[in-house]
Amino acid sequence: MSNNDKLLEIKNLHTGFDIGGKTYYAVKDVSFDVNKKEVVCIVGESGCGKSVMSLSIMDLLPKHNGKIDKGQILFQGKDIVPLTTNEMNNIRGKDISMIFQEPMTALNPVLTIGFQMDEVLLNHTRISKEEVRKKSISLLKQVGISRAEQIVHEFPHQLSGGMRQRVMIAMAIACQPQLLIADEPTTALDVTVQAQILELIKQIQEEVGMAVMLITHDLGVVAEMADRVVVMYAGQVVEQSDVDRIFYDPKHPYTKALLGSIPRLEEKIEVLNTIKGIVPSLKNMPETGCRFADRCPEAMPECRTITPELGETEKGHAVRCILYDTSRPAEKAEVQS
């Protein structure tokens, strides 16, 4: 992979929240890349820092207590962390777009769909008002809305959840972004509609040639969509690799536990496997040792004293676990087999 293929490079990102005068990190030392035209899925349970990480990229952190403390976010080779609000407004919606779990919260309830669609194009392009409306209608058609000419005059509440998500996708792709960030885009939808929306994202990703960073806790979605997978736990990347190796050769005990909690059709299950315990809250994050140790079936005493680093086990496959830390003495390496 050459440097020219890299679209987004997140390097040692630390995003913290000020709570009672102390900074607590929801994202701690996160590094990964998204290459041009690829789909990278970010997985992990609720509270692992997936949303905070994507809001950091978009400069949409809550201003009153959230901030990037350290690290870089290179977009097309340029660090976007130091950019001003105005400079970020130019990038957001044009080069990087985002769709959220609940489109109703992202759409303005008192403005028509057409008005909101037109606004995106008017903000980022120089085409005339008539052209803008034509383009809005054609974008709505592109996302599978056949009554586009009528829909532009309707308000968000007049549409179903699936239709609203289609509108959000149309708005997100209006300016042909290089990167679409989709944060749990189907969680609020019925199962059949979920499949249609994922299919639509995949189809548009291929048509437009954009990269997609898809945040999900659903490994079925990952299997369907991902080229590469980044597994997050408690604000850190614990494993990343191409999708096949995540499913067929997972290394980190957390990844294995996530995979173990997927119900399989061929197995008669009495009790659904779940991962025991919960993701620690920001205030209860262990300062040293592995953050997963308390829930890890493979934990050893050293896991509570040695803080693991993310290291490559083979090219393109990185794991944050002392079982796979090749820089450690040989006796540890034996545990791997």
Ligand SMILES: Nc1ncnc2c1ncn2[C@@H]1O[C@H](COP(=O)(O)OP(=O)(O)OP(=O)(O)O)[C@@H](O)[C@H]1O
């Ligand atoms: N504004 C905030 N102030 C303080 N803590 C916050 C804030 N927003 C998020 N957090 C905390 O940051 C951590 C990571 O949250 P985040 O929403 O990124 O998790 P997530 O993996 O996206 O989960 P979900 O799938 O539920 O969205 C959590 O412990 C959360 O409580």
